[in-house]
Amino acid sequence: MMQELAKKQGDVEAMKRELMGPTGGIFAALSMLIGILLGEPGLGLIIGVLLLLGLASGIEHH
Structure with a gap:
């Protein structure tokens, strides 16, 4: 269970790094x-991903 959660969290972290770079x-x-x-x-990770997606789309539009 904890390993699954850690893997999902790792996937989310990797996605964040790809989206926003440094x-x-x-x-x-x-x-x-x-x-x-x-x-x-x-929940914090979900909120963070939503914030990142919002920022990424905002950056693309400008």
């Missing part, structure tokens, strides 16, 4: 922090 680490850290504060790391 700044991906900042957003990964922020999403983890949000998850820790909410007591639900998975």
Whole structure:
């Protein structure tokens, strides 16, 4: 179970790095922090991915 979760988290982290390059680490850290504060790391990752997707699409439009 924990290995599956770690693998999914690793996949999400890899996707973030691909999306944002060097700044991906900042957003990964922020999403983890949000998850820790909410007591639900998975939720933090989901929020982080949504933020990244929003930023990535915003960057593309400008």
